[in-house]
Amino acid sequence: MSKFLCDIVTPEKELFSEEINFVVVPGSEGEIGLLAQHAPTVSTLKMGEIRLKMEADSETESYLVNGGYVEAIGTKVVVLASRAEKVGNTDIAEVKAKKAEAEAKLSKVEEEDSRAAFYREEVAWYTFMETLLQRKQ
Incomplete structure (x- = not known):
């Protein structure tokens, strides 16, 4: 499975920037699953969970976002979130x-x-x- 770069950015900082296999984002019209070479896509995001798969057999890493935008072009996905936090960093x-x-x-x-x-x-x-x-x- 091809990998692609995924960035999760808020106005305060870049939270995530790594190559991954798969990402699911909470699009305003429903969840959007993205793989490498996905058709160019731009969507607004609603509050929800971003799920990242680093490797095919790895566990999923999660981030909570409170709206924003996602753009997928070729081998890169960028999430611009108004607010985001890694799930698991907080008890x-x-x-x-x-x-x-x-x-x-x-x-x-x-x-x-x-x-x-x-x-x-x-x-x-x-x-x-x-x-x-x-x-x-």
């Missing part, structure tokens, strides 16, 4: 504490539009991360 107790803190802050936000935005950015993020970590255990 579940820390995620639960951050989720509880976000929920407490949410209760103090008064404007409805601001509440919805805060929920999407913080509470939903930690809820999704908690779910992924529980699934990986």
Whole structure:
């Protein structure tokens, strides 16, 4: 199986840049699986899990993203994420504490539009991360 370069980048830093065999990203219209030499593709991303396969027989490495874009051209895939974190770098107790803190802050936000935005950015993020970590255990 041919390999290709995959980069995962946020506004703060480059999180991942390695050759891999396969990647699945959470496209806004559904999951997109990409192999080397995939037809040129550009898509928006929704909150979800990016799954990377380094070798055909290796375990999957996961990243949580909170929206962004993916571009696949020839032998390169670039994920530009507004927020991303490697699943497994954080323990579940820390995620639960951050989720509880976000929920407490949410209760103090008064404007409805601001509440919805805060929920999407913080509470939903930690809820999704908690779910992924529980699934990986």
